[in-house]
Structures are given as structure tokens and as C-alpha cells.
Amino acid sequence: xxxxxxxxxxxxxxxxxxxxxxxxxxxxxxxxxxxxxxxxxxxxxxxxxxxxxxxxxxxxxxxxxxxxxxxxxxxxxxxxxxxxxxxxxxxxxxxxxxxxxxxxxxxxxxxxxxxxxxxxxxxxxxxxxxxxxxxxxxxxxxxxxxxxxxxxxxxxxxxxxxxxxxxxxx
Amino acid sequence: xxxxxxxxxxxxxxxxxxxxxxxxxxxxxxxxxxxxxxxxxxxxxxxxxxxxxxxxxxxxxxxxxxxxxxxxxxxxxxxxxxxxxxxxxxxxxxxxxxxxxxxxxxxxxxxxxxxxxxxxxxxxxxxxxxxxxxx
Numbered sequence: 001x002x003x004x005x006x007x008x009x010x011x012x013x014x015x016x017x018x019x020x021x022x023x024x025x026x027x028x029x030x031x032x033x034x035x036x037x038x039x040x041x042x043x044x045x046x047x048x049x050x051x052x053x054x055x056x057x058x059x060x061x062x063x064x065x066x067x068x069x070x071x072x073x074x075x076x077x078x079x080x081x082x083x084x085x086x087x088x089x090x091x092x093x094x095x096x097x098x099x100x101x102x103x104x105x106x107x108x109x110x111x112x113x114x115x116x117x118x119x120x121x122x123x124x125x126x127x128x129x130x131x132x133x134x135x136x137x138x139x140x141x142x143x144x145x146x147x148x149x150x151x152x153x154x155x156x157x158x159x160x161x162x163x164x165x166x167x168x169x170x
Numbered sequence: 171x172x173x174x175x176x177x178x179x180x181x182x183x184x185x186x187x188x189x190x191x192x193x194x195x196x197x198x199x200x201x202x203x204x205x206x207x208x209x210x211x212x213x214x215x216x217x218x219x220x221x222x223x224x225x226x227x228x229x230x231x232x233x234x235x236x237x238x239x240x241x242x243x244x245x246x247x248x249x250x251x252x253x254x255x256x257x258x259x260x261x262x263x264x265x266x267x268x269x270x271x272x273x274x275x276x277x278x279x280x281x282x283x284x285x286x287x288x289x290x291x292x293x294x295x296x297x298x299x300x301x302x303x304x305x
Contacts, residue, residue, distance in 0.1 A: 024234070024237075028229065029229065036226060036227065045227075046229055046230060049229070049233075050236060050237045051240075053237055054237070054240055054241055054244060057241055058244075113219075114219040114220060114222075114223045115223050118220075129224075130224050133220055133221055133224040134224060134226050139185055139186065154182075154185045154186075157184070157185050158181050158182070161181055161184060161213065161216065162181060164216055164220075165209070165212050165216055168215070168216060169212060
């Protein structure tokens with residue numbers, strides 16, 4: 001099992017390609033989940049994941065070990081995801097009347113409905129709840145990926161569930 | 171435990187295990203309170219729906235190959251990005267040398283004026299390119 005210390009050792013001996021390979025093995029899926037939780041589109045999430053690892057490849061020689069590798073990588077990843085999200089939000093902002101209310105039709109699957117409800121939550125709550133289920137319900141992982149304290153993640157989850165329950169009831 | 175506490179504990183229970191004491195008090199409240207029982211059912215249904223709705227798509231099989239290609243393309247582009255700067259520096263040096271050899275004023279004056287003009291020209295060009303890229 002690869003550890004971040006192994007990557008640290010490789011970086012110190014300037015074996016960037018080997019270090020990059022290990023980082024890809026360990027983090028590509030996690031970074032993809034983060035991108036997916038922000039962008040909600042698998043194709044775009046994969047593209048942005050590639051951009052994140054390209055940026056990481058360029059920045060590897062600059063890694064100074066002050067922050068842990070995972071913190072450093074997730075910071076790069078979050079920044080890239082949020083700037084991609086902002087770009088797309090500006091490009092694709094739909095007219096207000098197109099946003100609509102979630103489907104009320106009984107025949108529409110619950111899955112579609114809950115996705116529509118999720119979209120009505122504040123962005124951070126959406127990301128917290130999406131990552132919670134993608135990360136096997138590990139608050140610790142969600143906190144590390146979002147760069148937030150565990151208590152804050154719990155509070156976002158708590159509010160998200162309360163709001164979703166209210167929306168489901170109404 | 172009142173209804174408010176029970177609902178808070180129910181919400182908390184999804185983010186981690188409750189203490190045995192909280193669990194026991196919550197269970198006895200739920201057994202006696204239909205409203206909180208209904209809230210509990212709602213949260214269970216929500217949990218199931220979220221679990222079904224949030225499914226991670228897989229990275230495509232070509233992810234690594236595409237990333238490798240992107241890295242190679244970018245490395246080539248980095249070199250190409252430097253070409254205009256390199257051409258500017260070579261051109262400026264050649265022009266300054268030419269002026270130093272051919273113009274009548276003292277070589278040091280021509281050298282200073284030439285270097286200053288080249289530096290101002292370069293800064294202006296960099297500013298212009300920067301603002302174009304931002305636009």
C-alpha cells in the first residue's frame with residue numbers, strides 16, 4: 001500500500017515521474033469524485049481531473065513539504081474545480097424561467113427528484129452530501145477533500161438533510 | 171427528550187453513531203411520538219434515495235493515455251510559448267549591436283539607449299498580451 005511518505009521520498013530524490021505515477025494511482029479516483037461533486041457531469045469532471053493532474057505535474061518540482069501532499073493536491077483540485085464551475089456557470093446560466101420547480105409527477109423516479117432537490121441546496125451543502133455518499137460515508141474523507149473541519153462538514157450535512165427533508169415533505 | 175431534540179439526534183445519527191444513552195432515549199421517544207416517527211421515516215427514505223441517486227461514474231479507460239498526451243502537448247507548447255520572447259531578445263541584441271557599430275555617438279550611449287528602448291518595448295508588449303489574454 002503506497003503512502004504519501006513514499007511520494008515524499010521520491011520527490012526529495014527528484015524522481016518526479018515515479019512520484020507522479022504513485023500520486024495518480026492513489027488520488028485519481030478521489031480527485032475525480034471531487035470534480036464530479038462540483039460539476040455534476042462525468043465528462044467535464046474527467047476533463048477537469050486531467051487538468052488538475054497536468055497542473056500537479058507542472059507544480060511537483062515546487063512542492064516544499066510545508067503542507068501534506070494530500071492537502072496540497074486537494075487545494076489545487078478545489079481551485080481548479082471551482083474555477084471550472086464558475087466558468088460554466090457564466091457560460092451556461094439558464095434563463096430563470098428554465099430552472100423550474102422539481103417534478104411533482106408521481107411517475108417520475110425518486111432518483112431524478114432527489115437530484116433536482118439537491119440542486120436547490122447551497123453549493124457547499126450539495127458537495128458535502130454528494131461526497132459523503134461517494135466517499136463511503138466517511139466524514140473524515142469529505143473533510144480532507146473539501147479542506148474543512150469535520151464539525152463544519154457535519155453541520156453542512158445536517159442542514160442539507162434537514163432542507164431536503166423539508167422539501168420532500170412539502 | 172422533546173421533539174426538537176429527537177429531530178436533532180435523528181439528523182446526527184446519519185453522520186455517525188449516537189451514544190448508547192442517546193440511542194435509547196431517542197428510541198423510546200420515537201416509540202411514543204408519531205410525528206417524530208414520521209420524520210424518521212422521511213429521513214430513511216431520503217437516505218435511500220440519495221444512496222441510489224449519487225452513483226459515481228467511472229473514469230474512462232483512456233484517462234491515463236489522454237492525460238499523458240495532454241502533458242506531452244503542454245510540454246511542447248511551453249517551448250513554443252517561449253519562442254516569441256527568444257526571437258524578441260535575439261532581434262533586439264542584433265539591432266543594438268548593429269547600431270553600436272554603425273551610429274556616430276559613443277558606443278556606450280547607443281548601448282544604453284538601445285537596451286532601454288528594447289526593455290520598454292518588451293514591457294509594453296507583455297502588458298498588451300496580458301490584457302488580450304484576460305479579455
